[in-house]
Amino acid sequence: MSKIKVGVIGAGGRMGKAIIQVLSLSKKSELSAAVVREGAIYAGFDSGNHAGIKETGILLSSDLQKACEGSDVLIDFSTHTGFESILNAALQNHKPLVIGTTGLTDSDKTLIQSAAKTIPIVFSPNMSVGVNLLFKLTEIAAKVxxxxxxxxxxxxxxxxxxxxxxxxxxxxxxxLLGASKRSEENVIYGRHGMYPERDQKEIAMHTMRAGEVVGEHTVYFFSPEERIEITHRAQDRKTFASGAVKAAEFLHGKSKGLYNMFDVLGI
Known part of the structure; x- marks a missing residue:
């Protein structure tokens, strides 16, 4: 049986390299195209060499249309600035699309919902199997x-x-908002200065950007008597890349629809 041909958009970045590495070992799918931004200095390089593995024979290119024509499924881990053109290319060529790009706007998400009426799409803020278990465990904990x-x-x-x-x-x-029946009005982003006593329904979001941490997320639940922490720590970007490839394989053969990683993983 022939392998599923996967075109990677954003192939020059950290995630793109990791996906190319995972595809090189896959028994079900293979790299068919490696798309980089227009004017990238590494355009024309072998995608395998750029990803730190043996040559694939597939060169890094900015030709998105050619990538669509030669691929069964597309995985996008580029930047949000080119997202709309990538989505339009997938629509015009009727290609399934895995979207891992972050920083998308509400307008972008509306476009995704509309496009999913025509093509199959997996859209998730995180492709990691472990992170999606974090989502599910957080939902269960918040309800309780x-x-x-x-x-x-x-x-x-x-x-x-x-x-x-x-x-x-x-x-x-x-x-958390859905499971605890709260709203965006209950959310604060960081703290600075003087605050009144914490509101019972408050959910606080905190961010750290430092060093070379691949990704770490913790949800804390505090009571006067105990503390529960649910944490996921990514040690290698391949965890996200493996999930993205699973998503691409899941989409192959689907006609249309909007899916998430819970659908891919069956949880």
Whole structure:
């Protein structure tokens, strides 16, 4: 049986390299295209060499249309600035799309929902199997504990990350709001200066950007008698890359629809 052909958009970045590494070992799928931004200095390099593995024979290129034509599924880990053109290319070529790009706006998310009426899409703020278990465990804990426990979220990433809080932290917030029946009015982002006594329904979001931390998220539940912490620590970007490849394999053969990693993992 032939392998699923996967085109990687954002192939020159950290996540793109990790996905290429995972695809090189996959029994179900293989790299078919490696797209980088227009004018990238490494355009024309072999994608395997750029990712730190043996040559793949597939060169880094900014030709998005060619990538669409030669791929069964696309994985996008580029930047939010080019997102709309990538989504339009997937639509025009009727290609399934895995979206791992962070920093997307509400307008972008509306476009995703509309596009999913035509093509199959997996959209998730985090592709890691472990992080998606973190989402599920957080939901369960919040439903049980929310009335008597204070809730705080801490997001730690490397010093190069531009968005804060992270997409994963923001999704954790949505999980907490839904499970505890609270609203955005109950959320604060960091603390500075003098505050009144903590409101019982408050959820606080905290961000650290330092060193080369791949990604760490902790949800804290505090009562006067005890503290519960649910933590996920990523030690290698391959955990996200492996999830993205699983998502691409899940989409192959689907006609349309909007899916998340819970669908991919069956949880």
């Amino acid at each position: 504990l929310h009335e008597d426990f204070d809730i705080e979220v801490l997001d730690i990433h490397h010093r190069h990350k531009k968005d804060a809080p992270s997409g994963t932290a923001m999704y954790l917030k949505e999980v």
